Amino acid sequence: MDTAEIDLVTPVEKAIGLLSSMGLDFFDVYAAYSRSPSIDILGKGIKEARSRTDLGIGVRAYKERGLGVAFSQSLELTDVETTLHRAVDFAKMAQPDPYFKGIPGPSKAQEIADLCDGEIKALTLEEAGGLAKRMIEAVESVRPGAMYSGGVGASYSRGYLTTSTGVCVEAEKTAISAFIAPTYRKGEDVGSSHEYDYAISLAEMDFGKIGKMAAEKALEQFGSKRVESGMLPIILTPDSTNTLIVGLMGAISGESAVKGRTFASGCLGKQVAPQILEIDDDGTIPGAIASGAYDGEGVPRRLARVVSKGTVQTFLHNSYSAGIVNVETTGHAVRRGYGGYVGAGPTNLRVKPGNSSLDEMIAETKRGILATNAGFFPNMVSGEFSTTIDEGFLIDRGEKRHPVKNLMAGGHMLELYRNIDLISKEGRTIGKGHFYPSIKIREIKLAGK
């Protein structure tokens, strides 16, 4: 069966009809299907061509503020019926959640353009294989002889959400991603790195550039050395900045943030960084990877000025977390597929460019670390982190020297934010939505030899 013919509306409407007569306080039903061709790269090149057809339906049922959730990977009406009965039975058994105040009603959102790309929708495995080949050939043009891991994956998805409060939203979307990690060897020495990109439309992707950058980054990793422990400035390039920003966004999103369970729970309205730091979250950018007219509860997405002049202006809410603190949802509900659970989180994150440049940051650093790939994922409760600089370089007398290995950085996330020194004017745009510049942190504690 051509998956484009799959009917999501009938099973959802059937479920809604049945749920309406079951004495529930609230409920929603979400059905989705997707088609995902992908190419797996391993060893000498392309290893496998894959095609996935996925569909399912999820039900959230509320009875006296207790929540029952159920899902099934079948849209057959008998399976849908079984699924909703499970959700309802569970809702009756669950205990009242004192924080739950209801689910959102309908609101009209502006349409967001360019979220579904015809080229991706029609992409064949043969074409996907050609894109993977282009990436590998670009690596080989820099230096042949690498061994690989990676892949190219595309997806077309369609979802349909209906709620007891009158929300009825249907959306379709495409996405494509590419990742390649070449590894070169010279005796015991290893030069290995990776490059990636993802987008809504094929036209946004440059597979040759991804391969070329991956090869160049891998070759730069030869001759890595350990460096001494100490306190040094660290410069995060955009891929490391990404994790710094996402770490804070996670801590100011949803119920954990408002229930006082994250290191940033007390940061609303407080200055956490120098005034040069500005972070926007915007799920309404046309053609951007994390855009959509509506969030996971059917609430219109909107621009949120999250950090302005270094001060946290808002948390990112779904209706549940917003209800706890008596504010309106910010349209940041996240529904990951048809599993039934709804959380909260950021969409397209954009850090405002600064006045410096990466070259200037390096040039003015007497001794420090350039972190090209490091994940600043904190303990979300305490805010403390201890992480490996997976890829980075020693900076000595204003110049990038050798790659580092076996080097760790530790500290507290809010300490990192307080110590932001410079932000670059150039940066990396990902998926036409996210923008991350390079950021220089005044000092960080490093553990080495």
Add this chain to the structure above:
Amino acid sequence: MRDLLEAVVQRGSEAGASFCEARFFEERSSSISIENGVARTLGSGILRGVGVRVIVGGRWGFASTNLLARQSVETALEDAIGGAKSIAAQRGEDAEIVDAKPEVDTIHHKVKIDPEDISSEEKVKSMLEIEKAARTFSDRVKDTFVSYREVLTKVVVCNSFGTSIEETTPRTYAYCSVISKRGDNMQTGFEFVGNVAGYEIVDGIQPEQFSRKAAEKAVKLLDAQPPPRGTYTIVVDPRVGGLFVHEAFGHNSEGDLVFGGQSIISDKMGEKVASDLVTIVDDPTEPKNGRFVYDHEGTKARQHPIVDKGTLVGFLHSLESAAKIGGEPLGSARAQSHHHPPVVRMSNTYFGPGDMTFEEVLEDVDLGVYLSGSQYGYVETQKGQFTCKVEQGWLIEKGELTDHLRDVAINGLTLDALKNVTAMGNDLRIDMPGMCGKSGQGMYVDAGAPHMRIEGITIGGRR
């Protein structure tokens, strides 16, 4: 279902596939979430579908669908064949597999108490009691979370060797985490249990050793210090040792990463890769969370010796990796669901025991760090660099545990670290039931170790 799968395999072979495999997957799960004394959410789900894999023209093709009608599964076969043909002309990794002995069998793992026989009300009541023990431990306890999950996984594998296997595996899990608070200082503690088992897992929980223990950890961590930074001798408990063996060496021994040029030990078979004290085994026959009888290619699972007294003696194999690097497949290929092709995975991985007591492992350490409880880890296999995040630690001074430490992570280079193992305890415990992520797939695994000592490990921290 077997009839349908066998028919698809037959049709794939007739269409020119030199190998064809059809795999049905079904996973039924139920869960309960308790938060601060409230059974806030109950949930359930069913994953179900078929994955078809072929070799056509020397290349792999794979397709999967949730639609179980014969026509849909045959469409998946056509997609898999079409996929393999579509990459035939592209530069790549040829598909080869060893000839496998056909296996025909049906396995149902038995449990003492079938979770289906226990009502949801009873399960909620038990979880609330477990949660209460944590909540009432101290007024420093800010939040408590207890979750319960039961999973019943059924896998049917048919392939063109004539294999036809059905295996049904129940697993049961309970998890407790606690947030403690004093002023601005907040810490967490957690405990978990899980195995290929039924509701007896829950019946066996003693709150003092489970939820109260999680609460006690969270509260005591309020007084713990950040760890010192630098290179230290470390002593690890069985959970940290399990995380270490899984991340640092286990992934490097996976055959697909070996032939794919992604492992630092690909050319070291028969060579010394660790100290004489080190023996590493992956054993799917152990009655732990990574237990199975047949892997998802239908190969009967046996114990896999990887390192014997410091010498590399084996890799973990799929049918493909065994053909490409030589070796016998002992059942290491598993897939998360019908949407994923089988890849080489660990099962229950552990360091074999030595002959020292915990006190003897500690006693020669003048200044070091003792690490306890695993959180998460990752490895860059191609470089051999690993990172492990642990729950808590203690400073070791002259063989004694002194300052309590929090937020500890370690980093090292696998081969250096394994050569620097200088003491191995006699108290092996496999007690790290969880999921391992690889190639976008999660998989049930377990890991363990005795207490052991390693020199020259980097500790990251704020001090």
